[in-house]
Amino acid sequence: MNKRTFIKSTVLGISSLGLGCSSLLNKNQGLTGKTHSLTLSFDDGFKKSFYKVAEIFEAHGLSACFNVIASGHLPSFQKVDDWILPELLGNFDDWNALKRRGHEVMPHSWKHLNLARQPLEESKELILKCLDYFTENLEGYENEEAVFNFPFNSSTQELEEFTLSKVLAIRSYENNESSKDNLFRKGCRTMGPTNIDSWVDKQIKNFLKSKGGWLVLNVHGLDDEGWGPMSSDFLSKLLTKLISVEKLEILPTGYVLNNLKALDTQ
């Protein structure tokens, strides 16, 4: 069975920057006074899906969280598996337009290679190339405020350390030894390759039954696009239901981390 048909786990890591985990945890009571924070983290950069996600989020007064491939729109970009097809991906005019509308756009690598499987120096170069491209092409982008989302949520200790020396935070495997005690490496899962509506619903229902925290679900496209898509109708109904949940806030990853960082340095 293809590895990608298994449930995958992803996590968030935050660079040290003098941030104590416990002090941050104490402040992670929700940025808006809520006990439960939820992020739907959309990967890859599917143009049609991302505009649709943006519309649905806007209709609910929310900002979406997008992670895009730096070279996805360039002629050199090669398709990845059966899901990330060049003709489906947007470009930086799209990403700037979505950002101007109040959504978050973060790096998801240069060309979606599994960086853990490349020679270390090559992976580092690809990460820098991605970050440089974002710096040059995405309005208002700063590495110090960025979350780098590893393709396939696959990384190594060396790569994580290297990347964390360049950006605010990373998203990678949760079974990484270095992430076990990091309270900001929140375990989350992604499901595919078929429709994930009922799976998302179950993850969130279980989360809402818990005492609280921060749940990050790594998702991809809508309807017929991407690995493990959600249906747009489901997403719309889900958000309608969730925005009325008193204890829940729905926020982009970088927004949460940058606000926590600001709180920590006050």
Ligand SMILES: [Zn+2]
């Ligand atoms: Zn991806």
